[in-house]
Amino acid sequence: MLFDQKNKTINNREDKKLHKVLLFEKIFQKSLGLTGIILIIILISIFITLTITSIPSIKHLGIKFLYGKAWNPVTDEYGALPFLIGTLLTSLLALIISSPFALSTAIFLGEYYPKGLVSNIFKNIIELLASIPSVVYGFWGIVILVPIVRNLETQLHVLPYGVGILTSSIILAIMIIPYSVSLSRQVISMVPPSLKEGAYSLGATRFEVIKKIIIPHTRSGLFASILLALGRALGETMAVTMLIGNSHYIPKNIFSPGNTMASVIANEFTEATGSVYLSVLIEMGLLLFVVTTLINISGRQIIKRYILH
Amino acid sequence: MENSILKVEHLNAFFGEAKILSDIILEIPENQIIALMGPSGCGKTTFLRSINRLHELTPGARTEGKIYLFEEDIYKMNLIVLRRKIGMVFQRPNPFPTMSIFENVISGYTLNGISLSKSQKEELVEDSLRKASLWKEVQDNLHKKGTFLSGGQQQRLCIARSLSMKPDIILFDEPTSSLDPISSNKIEELLLDLKKDYTIIIVTHNLQQAARTSDYTAFFYLGELIEFNKTQALFSNPAKRQTEDYISGRFG
Amino acid sequence: MDKAIKLRFYKDRIFKSGIILLTVLSTLPLLLILFYIVKQGITSINWDFFINLPKPVGEKGGGIINALIGSGIIVFCASLMAIPFGALAGLYLSEYNRDKLAYWVGLCVDVLQGIPSIVLGIIIYLWVVKPTGHFSALSGSIALAIMMLPPIIKSTEETLKLIPVTIKEASLALGVPYYKTILRIILPMGLNGILSGSILSISRVAGETAPLLFTAFGNPFINTNILKPMSSLPLLIYNYAGSAYEDWHKLAWGASFVLIMSILFLNLVTKILERRWRIQF
Numbered sequence: 041m042l043f044d045q046k047n048k049t050i051n052n053r054e055d056k057k058l059h060k061v062l063l064f065e066k067i068f069q070k071s072l073g074l075t076g077i078i079l080i081i082i083l084i085s086i087f088i089t090l091t092i093t094s095i096p097s098i099k100h101l102g103i104k105f106l107y108g109k110a111w112n113p114v115t116d117e118y119g120a121l122p123f124l125i126g127t128l129l130t131s132l133l134a135l136i137i138s139s140p141f142a143l144s145t146a147i148f149l150g151e152y153y154p155k156g157l158v159s160n161i162f163k164n165i166i167e168l169l170a171s172i173p174s175v176v177y178g179f180w181g182i183v184i185l186v187p188i189v190r191n192l193e194t195q196l197h198v199l200p201y202g203v204g205i206l207t208s209s210i211i212l213a214i215m216i217i218p219y220s221v222s223l224s225r226q227v228i229s230m231v232p233p234s235l236k237e238g239a240y241s242l243g244a245t246r247f248e249v250i251k252k253i254i255i256p257h258t259r260s261g262l263f264a265s266i267l268l269a270l271g272r273a274l275g276e277t278m279a280v281t282m283l284i285g286n287s288h289y290i291p292k293n294i295f296s297p298g299n300t301m302a303s304v305i306a307n308e309f310t311e312a313t314g315s316v317y318l319s320v321l322i323e324m325g326l327l328l329f330v331v332t333t334l335i336n337i338s339g340r341q342i343i344k345r346y347i348l349h
Numbered sequence: 350m351e352n353s354i355l356k357v358e359h360l361n362a363f364f365g366e367a368k369i370l371s372d373i374i375l376e377i378p379e380n381q382i383i384a385l386m387g388p389s390g391c392g393k394t395t396f397l398r399s400i401n402r403l404h405e406l407t408p409g410a411r412t413e414g415k416i417y418l419f420e421e422d423i424y425k426m427n428l429i430v431l432r433r434k435i436g437m438v439f440q441r442p443n444p445f446p447t448m449s450i451f452e453n454v455i456s457g458y459t460l461n462g463i464s465l466s467k468s469q470k471e472e473l474v475e476d477s478l479r480k481a482s483l484w485k486e487v488q489d490n491l492h493k494k495g496t497f498l499s500g501g502q503q504q505r506l507c508i509a510r511s512l513s514m515k516p517d518i519i520l521f522d523e524p525t526s527s528l529d530p531i532s533s534n535k536i537e538e539l540l541l542d543l544k545k546d547y548t549i550i551i552v553t554h555n556l557q558q559a560a561r562t563s564d565y566t567a568f569f570y571l572g573e574l575i576e577f578n579k580t581q582a583l584f585s586n587p588a589k590r591q592t593e594d595y596i597s598g599r600f601g
Numbered sequence: 602m603d604k605a606i607k608l609r610f611y612k613d614r615i616f617k618s619g620i621i622l623l624t625v626l627s628t629l630p631l632l633l634i635l636f637y638i639v640k641q642g643i644t645s646i647n648w649d650f651f652i653n654l655p656k657p658v659g660e661k662g663g664g665i666i667n668a669l670i671g672s673g674i675i676v677f678c679a680s681l682m683a684i685p686f687g688a689l690a691g692l693y694l695s696e697y698n699r700d701k702l703a704y705w706v707g708l709c710v711d712v713l714q715g716i717p718s719i720v721l722g723i724i725i726y727l728w729v730v731k732p733t734g735h736f737s738a739l740s741g742s743i744a745l746a747i748m749m750l751p752p753i754i755k756s757t758e759e760t761l762k763l764i765p766v767t768i769k770e771a772s773l774a775l776g777v778p779y780y781k782t783i784l785r786i787i788l789p790m791g792l793n794g795i796l797s798g799s800i801l802s803i804s805r806v807a808g809e810t811a812p813l814l815f816t817a818f819g820n821p822f823i824n825t826n827i828l829k830p831m832s833s834l835p836l837l838i839y840n841y842a843g844s845a846y847e848d849w850h851k852l853a854w855g856a857s858f859v860l861i862m863s864i865l866f867l868n869l870v871t872k873i874l875e876r877r878w879r880i881q882f
Contacts, residue, residue, distance in 0.1 A: 057462075058427050058429060058430065061429060061778045062427075062778075064778065064780050065778050065779055065780055068779070068780035068783070069779070069780075071689070072689060072692060072693040072696065072697070073693060073697070073702065075686060075689045075690040075693050076690060076693050076694070076697075076702055076703060076706035077702075077706075078686075079690060079706050079709045079710065079713070079750070080705060080706060080709050082709075082713070082747065083709045083712055083713060086716070086720075086724050089724060089727050089728065090720075090723070090724070093727055140623060141623050141624075141626060141627040142627070144619070144620045144622075144623035144624050144627070145623070145624045145627045147620050148620050148621065148624040149624075152617070152620065152621075162624060162628065164872075165628045165631055165632075166627065166628065166631075168631055168865070168868065169630065169631050171804055171805065171808075171864050171865075171868055172631070172634060172808070172861065172864075173807075173808025173809070173810070173835055173838075173860060173861075173864070174808070174809075174810060174811070175808065175810040175835045175838045175839050175842070176634070176638070176808065176838065176857050176860065176861065177634070178839070178842065179838055179842035179853055179854075179857060180633075180634050180637060180638070182842055182843070183637070183850070184633070184637060214630045217627055221627075245609050245610060245612070245613035246613055246616075246617070247609075247612055247613040247616040247617070248609070248613070250616070268715075271715050274717070275715075275716070275717025275718070275719065275720070276717070277717065277718060277719040277810075277811040278810045278811055278835075278839065282839070282842065282843060302717060302719045302811075305719050305723065306719055306811060306814055309722075309723065309726070309814070309815050310814065310815055310818075321723075322723055322727075325719070325720045325723045328717055328719075328720055329716060329717070329720050332715050332716065332717055333712050333715060333716070335715075336711060336712060336714075336715035337708070337711070337712065340711055401774055403770055403773065403774060406770070406773070408699050408700075428776075429776045429777075429778055430776065431776070432773065432774055432775065432776035433775070433776035434776075435774075436774065436775070437770075437771075437774035439767045439770065439771060440767070441765075441767060443765065443767040443768050443770075443771045445768065445771070445772070445786055446768070446790060447786070447789045447790055456772075456775065456777075457775040457776065457777070460772060460775065460777040460781050460782070460785055460786070461775070461776060461777055461778075461781070462781075507771070510771075510775070511774075511775070514775060514776070520774075
């Protein structure tokens with residue numbers, strides 16, 4: 041047929057070019073997949089590297105690493121308990137301080153003012169909190185917050201260090217607000233209007249709707265937002281390092297100076313001579329990595345299930 | 350019967366395990382308008398998308414059987430060549446938002462790396478837009494973004510975009526379903542103009558549209574081709590019960 | 602009115618006032634921080650501040666030229682690595698979102714985002730600094746690049762997912778090869794998302810200190826060799842904030858001011874990009 045011939049000539053002319061196109065096509069698709077594989081390799085390598093370089097420490101200390109109280113690089117004694125306690129204490133305290141503020145802001149932005157100018161202004165301000173560098177928070181804390189806490193300590197008749205667990209917790213609390221707000225705001229604004237309308241039609245006030253409908257309905261989502269904020273707080277380094285006082289002892293109370301895992305690494309990593317010393321600090325990094333990863337994954341899992349629900 | 354341009358033999362199409370089309374046998378005549386109709390989910394769109402092999406894009410989708418374009422097996426043809434010969438117009442107008450009207454019309458060339466001289470470009474743009482009866486409305490605004498046009502104009506721009514590739518067949522997937530009645534009318538008139546030069550296959554859920562515009566109609570139901578005939582014959586004297594039920598509005 | 606109902610209305614009002622009060626209080630720290638930085642910083646800023654090196658203790662004046670150049674180079678190199686890779690990975694996730702592998706890659710991105718920055722510092726120390734035997738700006742850039750990836754990948758993925766499938770199909774139906782469809786149609790349409798994600802991630806890592814402590818390390822002199830230790834604004838702030846000298850504090854305030862202003866500027870650019878450049882479908 042006539043058409044058949046027409047087709048064939050076009051085909052022959054373009055065959056060469058098409059071959060090249062198809063080759064590009066394959067390379068392109070493969071390289072896209074490759075980026076994904078590289079990401080997985082990076083993550084796995086991070087875990088493997090941390091684990092392997094922690095082996096000298098694990099061999100040397102075993103489980104004692106977790107409950108030992110003494111930290112003395114000169115005698116190769118490394119008990120991380122003071123830092124574990126310091127990390128938990130600062131993070132939990134930060135959560136307790138920030139929660140009422142974060143929850144209020146989330147209700148404010150998710151329920152009372154979900155749209156409009158007021159909402160935009162507050163949303164942007166809260167988001168900006170996340171873009172202030174940690175080191176600037178630390179510096180501001182040293183200059184402004186430390187004298188205030190020192191004053192408070194003098195009045196309470198405790199040793200007026202100024203720096204310590206409480207000071208770093210306050211800064212941490214400010215730093216994690218944007219993280220818990222952004223998630224819990226979304227969760228609250230996702231509550232189906234029909235649920236709220238049902239309660240309103242029965243004569244409930246807004247407060248009652250929030251208390252009896254919104255909060256119970258969003259409980260798991262709010263919990264996840266707290267978990268994710270906790271993940272942030274545990275790994276936060278610079279501001280805490282600058283404000284916690286860097287003491288190697290278990291803090292006696294919230295005014296005592298202390299150290300977190302991250303702050304010990306930041307302070308001592310470049311000075312760590314001996315191979316065990318360095319390995320101990322890396323093991324601390326590994327612990328931090330594993331804990332934050334577990335918290336993150338479970339937080340995200342809860343959120344995913346909540347959204348599907 | 351006229352020369353047939355497309356021959357479909359025992360075509361089956363699947364999404365994963367689910368069979369969407371079963372054993373379609375069909376010959377499509379040249380320079381005619383063929384309407385594919387049937388209730389939603391009957392497989393008419395899948396059939397359309399099998400012709401230019403867009404169906405395979407969806408993960409898990411595959412086809413069995415053969416389709417011949419001018420006696421050449423399309424599943425053995427180069428995909429790119431095939432798609433240049435079979436144009437497609439979609440349900441919703443989809444001009445490329447980053448391009449001007451002018452660039453949209455010749456996008457098939459520029460994106461395929463086929464170089465044209467300036468005069469060739471201009472000629473092609475004008476010719477395609479005229480054929481799509483859009484030229485008069487846009488000739489002063491050729492370098493504005495295509496997305497500023499109205500829905501009906503955008504759809505005609507998409508038709509011009511297909512025409513510029515000088516395809517043998519143009520597939521229309523419910524091209525008027527997102528348009529107002531006046532714009533729809535214009536598109537229908539356009540289809541009648543276009544059949545001088547092209548074979549047109551159009552999916553529609555609108556019975557009147559099928560009756561008004563097409564020369565042949567294929568009725569699909571539950572993944573099967575129930576009946577294929579000259580439109581007039583099919584509407585006035587359907588051979589199958591299902592067809593009769595459908596055109597008399599008893600289901601659908 | 603009934604007393605009980607009155608009580609309920611009071612409760613409602615008190616609750617709302619409480620919420621508003623706590624929300625306003627939550628914004629107070631930002632305003633206070635900005636206020637102090639502007640107040641303290643603006644007085645240390647002058648032309649000399651930008652073109653001089655920090656002076657030793659006791660000498661007046663001095664600038665932050667080494668940190669400015671260092672921050673610029675380190676962040677630039679990090680962007681060079683992270684943006685193309687992140688955009689491709691985001692593209693992969695949006696194109697293959699039903700893939701099994703893509704699920705794990707998505708999880709991977711989430712986990713990467715949650716890794717404490719200090720841990721990344723350790724990692725790059727072990728991967729780059731230790732094998733090469735010395736601290737270097739490049740190692741710092743690598744650490745920052747890894748931190749930049751998750752936000753770039755996510756914003757690319759989110760933007761590209763919003764592009765209607767039919768646009769892609771229109772291009773494929775014209776016989777345009779897949780890779781050209783992606784590179785010439787889809788990526789340009791998602792450009793605003795990729796750009797805003799990239800700029801946002803630059804603004805995030807520009808203030809990072811922890812991953813640089815054991816990688817770029819810091820340098821009191823001007824250095825433009827990326828294979829040698831280099832200073833950066835956050836490192837300089839860290840070093841001088843802890844000192845007891847008023848002059849050094851002043852320098853740190855000035856550096857904080859410059860850093861914050863750059864970050865705010867980048868944030869603003871992101872917002873404008875997100876709003877103005879949104880292509881209509």
